Amino acid sequence: MRVGIMTGGGDAPGLNAVIRAFVKRGAGQLGLEVVGIEDSLAGLLHQPLGVRNLTPRDCRGLLQRGGTVLGTTNHGDPFAYPQKDGSVKDRSGDIADSLRALGVEGLVSIGGDGSQRIAMRLMRERGIPVIGVPKTIDNDLAATDVTFGFRSAVDVATDALDRLHTTAESHDRVMLLEVMGRDTGHIALEAGIAGGADVILLPEIPYVPARVASKIHRRRAMGRTFTIIVVAEGALPVGASVADRAAALKRGGGASAIVVEALKPFVDSEMRVTVLGHLQRGGSPIPYDRVLATRFGVAAADAVAAGEWGKMVRLHNGVVDLVPLEQAVAANRYVDPDGDLVRVARATGVEFGA
């Protein structure tokens, strides 16, 4: 049996480890022929086709390697595929044709909820059997306890906080670190706790600037002249609208620029912003993510062999199992403002601005 594998959306540390485990288990032990599809599904629309056979030998060194050797794109929805003239076109039929021509009988889609929705449509509307593997560096998929890449991103953000601490202490400054998290603040929250941030600002908890300022003042009163603030890229002040954020973005800053502006009336310290950006996606996955990605890759191969089409692998209470794709993408996981981790952060003195 021939099966295709592709990676979709933003890259995350561990994608290559999933591919490696899938190929080692699938091709090495279960007799599958594995076809790697390049640049999400776009490889199926190019001439010549962007595809290649994957054997265990091709997977040497992939466990430790960041990114995805298959390439990936954020603009590859075959149901609305971008044309050169700026319009979009349904190319899902061409995808199905290419797969048929290649003799590919099923597809493994490693990607976020966008990619999984496309996978579901390909199955329903084009009859392509699919298995999903969840990937979201933001850890915002409710169906799985955790996704690979998330803890690697937390590591990068925590390391940045450790570095900012030494320089902040030396200079009596307010240091802001902007981390990933447009809609959910998991990275900001975990890195903030791990890095000893004084303030954590999340999309899920709109903040009152005066409360943040008050934290800075209270610290100064205790002889701590510096303050470290972690800002998720989707954090907004109480009452701010998405339009406010769009306006701020246009002016050349992001969530942390809004924070700086909002604090200026209250705070006379120097404020310095660092935006981590793509550094959070790059680099070798940490061991936890390598193990999790390997588990997902093996489970996906087993699911293919068992014909469990239309399902997604996930981690649930420490065990890897399967869940219907529909259910898999049904709900996002948000930071619970009254949840355990927020409570723990508050219990060690962290200010959320609300």
Added chain:
Amino acid sequence: MRVGIMTGGGDAPGLNAVIRAFVKRGAGQLGLEVVGIEDSLAGLLHQPLGVRNLTPRDCRGLLQRGGTVLGTTNHGDPFAYPQKDGSVKDRSGDIADSLRALGVEGLVSIGGDGSQRIAMRLMRERGIPVIGVPKTIDNDLAATDVTFGFRSAVDVATDALDRLHTTAESHDRVMLLEVMGRDTGHIALEAGIAGGADVILLPEIPYVPARVASKIHRRRAMGRTFTIIVVAEGALPVGASVADRAAALKRGGGASAIVVEALKPFVDSEMRVTVLGHLQRGGSPIPYDRVLATRFGVAAADAVAAGEWGKMVRLHNGVVDLVPLEQAVAANRYVDPDGDLVRVARATGVEFGA
């Protein structure tokens, strides 16, 4: 209310983070007075007493710091306290007296099952109210999903495997890495998967040397002239007795020396051993362990304030709660030879020698 806190047994990354969170929550928010006791309970037997008050100010910088600022010892059982002449003596009464003299009304014991057993006896036999916080770098306590320090140790071991890979590849060698795990192989298993080991040898799966050798030969037949073997320090060949191991230890090697000897009849490659030893305990905890240790520290402070004596904090299905101390130390967690992780490792080609 005054409460003492101590660390027992071998050190683990995250001990200081527990202390910091306990003090920040307990002294900073719940009105506890916290007394740090040095060198496990030995600080209570010295003149002058090895104790110090701990306020949030004293905890600056502790989140990231490895080891324990309170000091710890493996030889501090007050019920069998070592005397200078080599004998032991019951000093538990002196412990109770010292605590009473200090006005300490309860004790938080951060330690492994040994420390928790001592804590239980102090509560039962000497009437000292105790709260336990589990600490085992080997992750072998069944009562909690995972303990802080474990993942930091896996990180160190995985980093070592990554390093050994580059030098093994260059030299056509069999490289053995011996990691912690006298009775349980969790570190060896997770680091082995994360580091792409070819062979993993665990205390829970006695190995057949000829099977390990066969893996080396199969790799060579595929053009892979090097092999990486992870050995837990308690791994033994099939049929070996504890006496065999003691004999091997006496001859100057440990588990990996036994492996080398057992492989020699089958393998003509150079074999090189690295023993990670104390490097696995040292250094700053990784973010995951900092967060977990912080959660444990906060939960311990809350437990003290709620008077939940005789219990231990733990992580259970992602939630931190309390469990009676008796139950907490009742069972070890072993690697399940038929479990999920061993199966995943086998599915990616790892040989366990059985």
Added chain:
Amino acid sequence: MRVGIMTGGGDAPGLNAVIRAFVKRGAGQLGLEVVGIEDSLAGLLHQPLGVRNLTPRDCRGLLQRGGTVLGTTNHGDPFAYPQKDGSVKDRSGDIADSLRALGVEGLVSIGGDGSQRIAMRLMRERGIPVIGVPKTIDNDLAATDVTFGFRSAVDVATDALDRLHTTAESHDRVMLLEVMGRDTGHIALEAGIAGGADVILLPEIPYVPARVASKIHRRRAMGRTFTIIVVAEGALPVGASVADRAAALKRGGGASAIVVEALKPFVDSEMRVTVLGHLQRGGSPIPYDRVLATRFGVAAADAVAAGEWGKMVRLHNGVVDLVPLEQAVAANRYVDPDGDLVRVARATGVEFGA
């Protein structure tokens, strides 16, 4: 003999290691009494004075620690000390009075050329004997082969490049990394070579945007759809004036924003910018910088004991010696556009845009 020590200007990894070595050698072996002055010289102007005695015991843990335990400021010139009303005032007499009142007979100034110029004036105009220790993370002081902190900053920048590589490869993107270097491009050049950058843009080599674009196109023609560009914060296109840069900064970007704008007419790839900022100053110094900082600290203590006032320690052809302060701050070291390292970079295919 009592001697003061202070740190000036931006922090750099290794400052604490200099302080430690100075105190260990000076107070521990040469009989000096060492007074640490806080926040550059500002500690001498506060009431109460921001000063503290430093003994070897106070220096525990400082070798590895980033930042400066003495604190530092960029706004502390005593000859033009900022007043609350925004004006400046000559406070150098108060500095001299404070030192006299403390019985301090000499001053060790760890800082960049600004700090050393102030030190010289204090010696000439206020009769305060000074010894200088050079500090510039940009490595732009001609008098010394290299300064501590520089290689630590190169490490951070190179690590960022390694991370960006994996994500750039996965996405077919042009990735820009902006690193420190307002006037000199040493960090950009060394990190660019070490991180395998495709393009390096420096203040010393004004770039032609079309040449940079051509490199991107040539890479694409060879099947390399991504390009990594390192941009020093002072890099400008050919013909750009400082006013152009000021205008760009006002619009909310820095050197890399100018690059993006300049490339847009030629390049249709996505371009993503990461600005490393203060991450380059933070964190533990790498071993090279710890050793160099220790050498400088010891040499400064020896210079004090020998009464070599008015001189600065430095590294010259691998040997630490002394040089008159006047000479020390006389010249900056720039990247030589025809020098060895630029030639080596070109020899491995790096494009400088000129």
Added chain:
Amino acid sequence: MRVGIMTGGGDAPGLNAVIRAFVKRGAGQLGLEVVGIEDSLAGLLHQPLGVRNLTPRDCRGLLQRGGTVLGTTNHGDPFAYPQKDGSVKDRSGDIADSLRALGVEGLVSIGGDGSQRIAMRLMRERGIPVIGVPKTIDNDLAATDVTFGFRSAVDVATDALDRLHTTAESHDRVMLLEVMGRDTGHIALEAGIAGGADVILLPEIPYVPARVASKIHRRRAMGRTFTIIVVAEGALPVGASVADRAAALKRGGGASAIVVEALKPFVDSEMRVTVLGHLQRGGSPIPYDRVLATRFGVAAADAVAAGEWGKMVRLHNGVVDLVPLEQAVAANRYVDPDGDLVRVARATGVEFGA
């Protein structure tokens, strides 16, 4: 022109970076055809030949990669090539024949003094033109200021010391770290200074055990109950003969086992040994070594193009130039017991045992 390139002796971080730079400069810009020879020169004696053409495309990812993609061996002297029966045979004629058959007109040998001596003999006795690139992780070649790989090894050793510090502090122990350096103690000395070791034991300074013990006692008297000792693998007590060391090695320990035995009469603390071994060779080179290796690779390609046969590239006062091979291997660089670095270490309180 066709030129061969090989790596000899133990691997060192940066070998791949030399190969990459040589190929990028030589094949990419100077028109050379580059033939990689596998497993030192052994690839030329195998059937089929272990050789492969190297183009810039083959060098992708090599800059960051530890080890050597060409493989290397310590047992490959063609003038005394090991036979299966244990004897040796002169195969240098076969080497020359193979090179001739491949059309290879010159050879670049990246290796230590052993490899360079072999290269010289091949040139003199077999007429094969050679260029040398120095490689010694121990940094013991007098002809060059420093070699790539050395600082990466110092980094690994310093990181180990940082880790041991936290666990030593927690436990009141004497911790010994054994690092590479059979004949020279450069790694031990630099890592010892950078890692804040209390005692450094070097091959160049035979130690008096009682002096080491005295340091431990003095520390205890000051309340420092732990001591960190760095031991180069060739360090020996005063009066010890090489035979003593051989005997100790036979009993199952190395230099640090001898230290432990020698200290036992004086010290009642627990003593724990960690032997870093091959970890020091593995992993990605640090930025300094990547830059240096790149410089060496470019210089070697330029030397080939210029016909500068019989010479070795090296770093001299910060500049890369060429030196006759005879001179290059004439002298080792030892730690100067009265030199700058030892003096600096003593100035910060380090004990050398003499």
